[in-house]
Amino acid sequence: MTALSPVEAEPLLYNTTSNRPNPMYDKTIAEQSRALASGEISSVELTQTYLDRIRLFDGDINSFITVTEALALEQAAAADQRRAAGDANAMTGIPVAHKDLFCTQGVKTSCGSKMLDNFIAPYESTVTGKFRDAGAVMLGKTNMDEFAMGSSNENSHYGPVKNPWDKSAIPGGSSGGSAAAVAAQLAAGATGTDTGGSIRQPASHCGITGMKPTYGRVSRWGMVAYASSLDQAGPMTRSAEDAAIMLNTMAGFDNQDSTCLDHEVPDYTATLNDSLEGLTIGLPKEYFAAGLDSEVEQQIRNAIAEYEKLGANVKEVSLPNARLCIPAYYVIAPAEASSNLSRFDGVRFGHRCEDPKDLMDLYIRSRSEGFGEEVKRRIIVGTYALSAGYYDAYYRKAQQIRRLIRDDFLNAFKECDVIMGPNAPTSAFDIGSMSNDPVAMYLSDIYTLSVNLAGLPGLSVPAGMANQRPVGLQIIGQHFDEARLLNIGHRFQQATDWHQKSPALV
Amino acid sequence: MQWETVIGLEIHVQLATKTKIFSGASTAFGAAPNTQACAVDLGLPGILPVVNEEAINMAIKFGLGIDADINKVNVFERKNYFYPDLPKGYQTTQLEKPIVGAGHVDITLADGSTKSIRIHHAHLEEDAGKSLHEDFHGMSGIDLNRAGTPLIEIVTEPDLRNAEEAVAFAKKLHSIVTTLGICDGDMSQGSMRFDVNVSVRPKGQQEFGTRTETKNLNSFKFMEAAILKEVERQIDLIEDGGTVIQETRLYNGDTGEARSMRSKEEANDYRYFPCPDLLPVIIDDSRLEKLKTEMPEMPDAKKARFIADFGLSDYDAEILSADQGTANYFEATVHASDDAKLSANWIMGELSRSLNQNSIAISASPVTADMLGGLIKRIKDNTISGKIAKEVFEVLWQGECSTADAVIEKKGLKQVTDTGAIEAMIDDVLANNTQQVENYRVAEEDKRGKMIGFFVGQCMKASKGKANPGMVNQILKQKLDG
Known part of the structure; x- marks a missing residue:
């Protein structure tokens, strides 16, 4: 990709100049959808705008691994025709990006790994297939921590992603490419996946809205597995309303995924404006304890004060086993990963070493060469945790803790409707500042991991700036309470403008 | 010294489902390599398994057929190991909560007595693919058509005491699964495969000797030969002052050679854990009750009925009730001929000889039960002698005529009684x-x-x-x- 110089680029691609206030790429999916419906803009024009912006800005940000330009324009033209034929929905013609772990037929699906650098998926994931069927346009596949393992997007074979707000900062991870692309207005929305915070934390760090739905709400078919019992796909957008629109397309039962639940899918946009009068917000005391950056805490408390103005009540709750989520998660997720990643053996697909001398050599060198450091670390940890003699002490114990953590939430929800708190102890840290200390990095996941272990839905909405970098508010709901969370996020966004802010890119 | 042999078996039975245990690909045998392996069977990134309910039903029927407890909560686990014909790097199987609990299979010994062999449990799992080591010039070929074929692995208690008992057990098991219609019973295509655990001990000793496991025997004959050879090896070894090492062994039926494959120390740590892609399968009472109504008459019951209703000897009844095809053929022949004894003799004699010589299943016999019944009728009414009947049978077998009467007429074989x-x-x-x-x-x-x-x-x-x-x-x- 050759980056155009700013001089060459059309002025309409910039949001720093005032020649065209609030250009189309600075609008939400809801707004773009209305503009497409009214004929104000075509999908081809909108798509071309994003493709141009990607060419201009992404050389630096590195949020895309693959840009599917020709396919995108083809899909955009088809979407315009479809709209003309009167067969459009809210996503028809909207240009989105997909995290590079959703299999997309005929398009490279790398998972951010050298292992799958040569992997062209021969089939389509349910999630991307649903967007395709809805007439959404795929701009490309976004960068990510290798196999979704990481909190900073530094663990990618394709290089780190930069935070569009401050290019010395990480965007968060593992869906860092999706978060950065949406924040930099290189896509109207993006898909992400969240195994331990991988949607909420990068959304928080990049100042966008991100939702991890209830485990089983969105099909995992075609999503390359990291930790099967925790992985869940969700939308990453510029508003809660957009997240509702995308979730309307993503959610639903899939008979190809045994863990996908056959639970009614409401229209998530229908209840966005419901009143918050009488809503009880629980604040876990464990989420406001030592380790939380004071500026982050201040932004979170300001956001909660905003909710009080909207009619909500606030009370302290307790999640007594919260601190155990880190050891439990870092046993269960690597254990599952060690098994899920066994198929990458150099035999049928993915990286194969040169001239293997025998089978063992093929396995050892293909895997040693194909996987990065963090992936190897987690495979080794997981293999150890499942080994004979250690299973009871690690894996079984972690599963017991998982149940305690879930029970903590269910108990807390007897006293409140939703739980709020930070997504991470700090705003985005500097690239490279934690890469030599994996444990410190793991500890930064403390507020997000429990939600995955309990299978609950969680939403992050932009709630201010801390140390000149965005901070998100995490809203945790009960199982299948996505509509309520989106309503709560949307009402906040009606009262505040944090979600409308975007980084200056030039 | 007098030695006693102790044998336990693990039997892999391929279930006769149309599609695989976790995918919609066909299970039919014999297609071109890798043409019956879909994305799930290939273990592509992002694929997920969905349980084939028919495989669950068949496993339940097996449990009901051997008088076993059916576990209501079924958990699938992953058995992790690397092998090229194991595409996901793990086999989805059951460990802590197998579908079929303790049961028993009763066998008839040479002296006519009955012995009950305890079944420890039987669990559901997926088959692996096949590695083809010939024809690839220093490389191995992988055929994944078999990958994901549903299996039940049946594990016995160490209740068998010699090769003869083991063979009697294996044949009885074959009879049970074919009667149930859950397995095609075709051993030559790997539909039933036996692993034999063998140890020896001085007669009278309580504790077991060290056992070896010989894997993947796919005929009764090979199983018998492998056991005899292994028993002899172990006794010779001990009598020469050596000790038996716990190991996995291979037996080549074609050459009659056996060798060590790996010792206990080299065994994999399979790192079993519950498969997070599959929810537990809960079997409710209504499902069990429905399956009970679908159960066919089992071989033991059938044998008893053949003795009671047809006056067959114990031996004849055992053979004729052993598999569904033979039993059906026998009953149809009796119906057509109205003579059970002659039907039994002809089926176990002339018919089975011809079928064996030509490797034809009884269900595909060119001489149908109706044809044989018609032939027997003519023996009974003295139209032909037993000797001539054999000629008539041969003509029927060759397909020249479709009834015994037509053969007798055409060839002028009517008996002279004037x-x-x-x-x-x-x-x-x-x-x-x-x-x-x-x-x-x-x-x-x-x-x-x-x-x-x-x-x-x-x-x-x-x-x-x-x-x-x-x-x-x-x-x-x-x-x-x-």
């Missing part, structure tokens, strides 16, 4: 063999019985086998003794 015609024929024979007649008449009474056979033979030859042998005998006696 007394005058037989007498004339006998007179001819006696006139042509005067010396033999003389010898007969001067012979002692007790020698004559044997000598009359000559004249019967000549008469039958003269009539081309069509003369009624009973009448020939009777009239000959009268004339010679007369």
Whole structure:
């Protein structure tokens, strides 16, 4: 990709100049959808705008691994025709990006790994297939921590992603490419996946809205597995309303995924404006304890004060086993990963070493060469945790803790409707500042991991700036309470403008 | 020293589902390599398994068929190991919560007594693919058509005491799964594969000796030979002052050679854990009740009924009830012929000999039960002799005619029962063999019985086998003794 110089680029691609206030790429999916419906803009024009912006800005940000330009324009033209034929929905013609772990037929699906650098998926994931069927346009596949393992997007074979707000900062991870692309207005929305915070934390760090739905709400078919019992796909957008629109397309039962639940899918946009009068917000005391950056805490408390103005009540709750989520998660997720990643053996697909001398050599060198450091670390940890003699002490114990953590939430929800708190102890840290200390990095996941272990839905909405970098508010709901969370996020966004802010890119 | 052998078996039975246990790909045998392996079977990134409910039903039927407990909560686990024909790097199987709990299979021993062999459990799992080591010039080929074929692995207690018992057990198990219709029973295509755990101990000793496991035996004959060879090896080893090492062994049925594959120390740590892609399968009472109503008559019950209703011997009833195809054929033949004893004899004799010689399943026999029944009817009403009947059978087998009556008509095989015609024929024979007649008449009474056979033979030859042998005998006696 050759980056155009700013001089060459059309002025309409910039949001720093005032020649065209609030250009189309600075609008939400809801707004773009209305503009497409009214004929104000075509999908081809909108798509071309994003493709141009990607060419201009992404050389630096590195949020895309693959840009599917020709396919995108083809899909955009088809979407315009479809709209003309009167067969459009809210996503028809909207240009989105997909995290590079959703299999997309005929398009490279790398998972951010050298292992799958040569992997062209021969089939389509349910999630991307649903967007395709809805007439959404795929701009490309976004960068990510290798196999979704990481909190900073530094663990990618394709290089780190930069935070569009401050290019010395990480965007968060593992869906860092999706978060950065949406924040930099290189896509109207993006898909992400969240195994331990991988949607909420990068959304928080990049100042966008991100939702991890209830485990089983969105099909995992075609999503390359990291930790099967925790992985869940969700939308990453510029508003809660957009997240509702995308979730309307993503959610639903899939008979190809045994863990996908056959639970009614409401229209998530229908209840966005419901009143918050009488809503009880629980604040876990464990989420406001030592380790939380004071500026982050201040932004979170300001956001909660905003909710009080909207009619909500606030009370302290307790999640007594919260601190155990880190050891439990870092046993269960690597254990599952060690098994899920066994198929990458150099035999049928993915990286194969040169001239293997025998089978063992093929396995050892293909895997040693194909996987990065963090992936190897987690495979080794997981293999150890499942080994004979250690299973009871690690894996079984972690599963017991998982149940305690879930029970903590269910108990807390007897006293409140939703739980709020930070997504991470700090705003985005500097690239490279934690890469030599994996444990410190793991500890930064403390507020997000429990939600995955309990299978609950969680939403992050932009709630201010801390140390000149965005901070998100995490809203945790009960199982299948996505509509309520989106309503709560949307009402906040009606009262505040944090979600409308975007980084200056030039 | 007197030695006692202790044998336990693990049997892999391929279930006769149309599709695989976790995917919609066909399970049919014999397709071109890798043409019956879909994305799930290939273990592509992002694929997920969905349980084939028919495989669950078949496993439950097996449990009901061996009088076992069915576990209501079923958990699938991953058994992790690397091998090229194991695409996901793990086999999805069951460990802590297998679908079938303890049960038993009863076998008949050589002395006619019955012995109950305890089944420890049986669990559901997916088959692996096949590695093909020939024809690839220093490389191995992988065929994943078999990957994901549903299996039940049946594990016995160490209740078997010799190769003969093990074979009797294996045959009985074959009979059970084919009767249930959950397995096609075709051993040559790997539908049933046996792992044998063998140890020896001095007779009278309580504790077991160190066992070895010989894997993947796919015929009764190979299993028997492998056990005999292993027992001999272990006894020789111990008597020479050595000790048996716990190991996994391979037996080559074609060469009769056995060798060590890996010792216990080299065994994999399979790192079992519950498969997070599959929810526990809960079997409710209504499902169990429905499956109970679909159960066929099991071999033991069928055998008892054959003895009671048809007056068969224990031995005949055992053989004829052993598999569904044979039992169905037998009952249809009895229905058509109205003679159980002759039906039994013909099926176990002429028919099974012809089927074996041509490797044809009884269900595909060119001589149908109706045809055989029609043939037996003509034996019973003296239209043909037993000897001629064999000729008629041969013609039917060749497919020249479709009923015994048509063969008899076409070939003119109707038995001669006309007394005058037989007498004339006998007179001819006696006139042509005067010396033999003389010898007969001067012979002692007790020698004559044997000598009359000559004249019967000549008469039958003269009539081309069509003369009624009973009448020939009777009239000959009268004339010679007369």
